[in-house]
Amino acid sequence: MDLIDISIIILYILITLFVGIWVSKKASKGLKSYFLGGNDIKWYFLGLSNGSGMFDVSGTAWMVGILFLYGVKSFMFMWMWPIWNQIFVMMFLAIWIRRSNTLTGSEWILTRFGDGKAGRASHIIVAIFAIVSAIGFIAYFFEGVGKFMTVILPWDMTFMVGNHQVFTSAQSYAMIIIFLTTVYTIKGGMFSVVATEVLQYLIMVIASVIVAGYTFFIITDVEINSIITPEWKNVFFGWEFGDQWTGKFAEFNNLINSEGYKMFGAFIGMTLFKGFFASIAGPTPSFDFQRILSSKTVKEAAYMAGFTNLILFIPRYLLIAGIVVIAIVALGPGYAANGNLTGSELELLLPKVINFHIPVGLKGLLLAGLLAAFMSTFSAFVNAGPAYIVNDIYKKYFKRNATPQHYIKASYIASFLVVGLGVFMGFYAESINSLTLWITSALFGGYVAANFLKWIWWRFNGWGYFWGMLSGLVIASAQFFLEQNKANFDHGSFLYQLISIPAIYLFPIIFGFSLLGSLLGTYLTEPTDMKTLKSFYKNVKPWGWWDPVYQEVKKEDPDFTKNNDFWLDMFNVTIGIIWQSSMILLPIYFIFRDYRKTGIVFGVFLITSFIIKKTWLDRVRKIPN
Numbered sequence: 132m133d134l135i136d137i138s139i140i141i142l143y144i145l146i147t148l149f150v151g152i153w154v155s156k157k158a159s160k161g162l163k164s165y166f167l168g169g170n171d172i173k174w175y176f177l178g179l180s181n182g183s184g185m186f187d188v189s190g191t192a193w194m195v196g197i198l199f200l201y202g203v204k205s206f207m208f209m210w211m212w213p214i215w216n217q218i219f220v221m222m223f224l225a226i227w228i229r230r231s232n233t234l235t236g237s238e239w240i241l242t243r244f245g246d247g248k249a250g251r252a253s254h255i256i257v258a259i260f261a262i263v264s265a266i267g268f269i270a271y272f273f274e275g276v277g278k279f280m281t282v283i284l285p286w287d288m289t290f291m292v293g294n295h296q297v298f299t300s301a302q303s304y305a306m307i308i309i310f311l312t313t314v315y316t317i318k319g320g321m322f323s324v325v326a327t328e329v330l331q332y333l334i335m336v337i338a339s340v341i342v343a344g345y346t347f348f349i350i351t352d353v354e355i356n357s358i359i360t361p362e363w364k365n366v367f368f369g370w371e372f373g374d375q376w377t378g379k380f381a382e383f384n385n386l387i388n389s390e391g392y393k394m395f396g397a398f399i400g401m402t403l404f405k406g407f408f409a410s411i412a413g414p415t416p417s418f419d420f421q422r423i424l425s426s427k428t429v430k431e432a433a434y435m436a437g438f439t440n441l442i443l444f445i446p447r448y449l450l451i452a453g454i455v456v457i458a459i460v461a462l463g464p465g466y467a468a469n470g471n472l473t474g475s476e477l478e479l480l481l482p483k484v485i486n487f488h489i490p491v492g493l494k495g496l497l498l499a500g501l502l503a504a505f506m507s508t509f510s511a512f513v514n515a516g517p518a519y520i521v522n523d524i525y526k527k528y529f530k531r532n533a534t535p536q537h538y539i540k541a542s543y544i545a546s547f548l549v550v551g552l553g554v555f556m557g558f559y560a561e562s563i564n565s566l567t568l569w570i571t572s573a574l575f576g577g578y579v580a581a582n583f584l585k586w587i588w589w590r591f592n593g594w595g596y597f598w599g600m601l602s603g604l605v606i607a608s609a610q611f612f613l614e615q616n617k618a619n620f621d622h623g624s625f626l627y628q629l630i631s632i633p634a635i636y637l638f639p640i641i642f643g644f645s646l647l648g649s650l651l652g653t654y655l656t657e658p659t660d661m662k663t664l665k666s667f668y669k670n671v672k673p674w675g676w677w678d679p680v681y682q683e684v685k686k687e688d689p690d691f692t693k694n695n696d697f698w699l700d701m702f703n704v705t706i707g708i709i710w711q712s713s714m715i716l717l718p719i720y721f722i723f724r725d726y727r728k729t730g731i732v733f734g735v736f737l738i739t740s741f742i743i744k745k746t747w748l749d750r751v752r753k754i755p756n
Contacts, residue, residue: 132285132419133491134558135495136491136492138495139495139499140495140498140499140502143502145398146405146651147327147330151316151324151326152314165589170426171426172325172425173427174427174435175435176325176353177325177435178422178434178648179329179332180332180474181419181439182625183332184510186329186447186507187505187507188272188275188505189271189276189279189452191479192273192278192482193275193453193500194451195480195484198455198719199455199459200386200390201718202546203363203364204365204366204395206712207402208402210403210406213400213410215406215708216409217436217705217726218410218425219410219411221439221747222747223427223696225435225436226429227413227435227673228413228431229423229429230428231670231671232671233422235421235518237255237258237519237523238523240254242671243592243663243672244593244596244659245660245661249593250593250663251581252597253594254523254603255597256601258520258523258601259525260604261515261519264518264555265512266410266553267556268508268512268553269509269512269549269550269554270554272305272508272557273306273309273503274557275303275478276304276305276505277299277301277305277557278481279725280301280308282305282475286300286652288303288307289303294557302557305557308505309554312506312510313513313546314620316514317546319522324511327506327507331504332503334500335450335501335503335504335633338499338501339450339453340446340495342453342489342534343722344452344454345489345493346727348459349457352457352724354460354725355460358459358529359459359723363376364728365377369395369396369398369401370395370396371395372393372394372395379464380463382467383467383472392421401638403645404638404639405638410577411586411587412580412581412582413586419701420515421511421514421518422439423435430751430755433751438753439746440707440711444711444714448714448715448717449722451719452718454480454481454485455485458721461487461488462480462483463670473641481501481616485501499604504549513546513550514546517542517548520548521541521545521695522538525541526538533541564707568664578600578602578603579602580646581595581599581648581649584649587674589658589675591653592652592653592656592657592658594652595650595651596654597652598649598652599648600645600648603642603644606641607641610641664680665680669684672694673694674694674695674696674697676694692725703746703747706742706743706746709735710735714736715728715737717732717733
């Protein structure tokens, strides 16, 4: 590390801390001010903040690895999250959610199921889910930033007590960065998070554009085309993954075969199955949910969601594609010759490229950008998770009438608690990939069934929600702990074989248990009070099976009209997914110098943008403020 690079990183950290602490005085007015910015933040700042929060370093390192190995088709791996839940949010869910005027996703549940025993049970379980998922993501970030910093920085930060190793170097680095981020996040709440994330987004965009431009100076079209095969650049696929590599790079095909995604058609089928239900279930009670609730109006919530999609993918994939093209040309021949590229090694491609193949000055800027990516995502979860502890558990059930200052102090303690548990969990994580698969396939799998039903079915009640969520959480948590103790099971045993199945293929099992719990909990208990259902339905106006409620509302308000936009929303979602995919493919094809496909994808982007303007944006503009 050159002194210039170190200076850039230190300057970035100091500016971030200054901005975060400087705006923190605005957060002292109460919980709404602390967790939602008092609903006074502009929608475009919230959109930049939301996009910045999704630009995380652990996910970027993972995506660099899969793009390197699997080629252009790897963008579909992101459907595991699924990334196009942001399209569902943009097209209709942001409007439905914001109409509630609540503080958290858990409090929002009470508007659906009421404040009786069933409603409170559903309220508690979604708060627990929010806290568990926040802890899981913090563990994910802990694992990722530790690995990243160890490869980049030259100092050994291993902490020893006598002959006993207390922390590895990666763990020490991760705890330092997490501590610095936690300080300004806790101090300023949503105001500090948004202010610093807007700054961090700008740094990430500058770093992405410069890295992309740098690849055009150091790598020629001839070099790329001598290595990259047409199949690597082919977005279409069959049932099985074809050979992506030829010649001296053919060794990489063996790694693809061993990673569990050879049956690519089955994998994509599973991601589509999961993706639809997970997306229509709505955003998890996390930072993007908080951004929706933070917006000034329903209209601005929709604007914010659309803007998030627009500003996130092109700069992120400029960076990812730029790093991958350098890795393929500079590191690929060595990996292919030695045959030593493994799944775990893929996670280190990003820091290795930065360490050995990025020049002085640009390295510091890029590291500052990636550090910004980590800090912005981490701070978003640190702000979101404690809201559920303080507002939905502590305030509601233990201390109803305390002062705003008391609740803010309680938020500080809750934040430290969530961070501490996340770091503890991170110590036992096997890899970034294991945490990614657990969060996307297992934990979110337990969330999907109950949250899908809550929108579309009037009879679904609070007990159904509670038992659906609980059964999903139990199965997801059991899957994670069994996976972490895989070495203790005999090879060939039933449990070993079950644990060895890629997590995405376990989604139907988790979904099935959660759906069963939802249906049994619903049919074995009384329906939700009709007064609560009418209030929710009149306010949110979802589509689905709501006819009994609609008829009751119609008796009171003959002018009330039901939501008949299901097919239009699904059309917009389909166009939106193509639009989103074009923004991912555009920078990849551009960086890899396939100018014909770049032009085709750009045309798709323009056409889908025009359709979305006509079928979505023009409708949103008509929503009253």
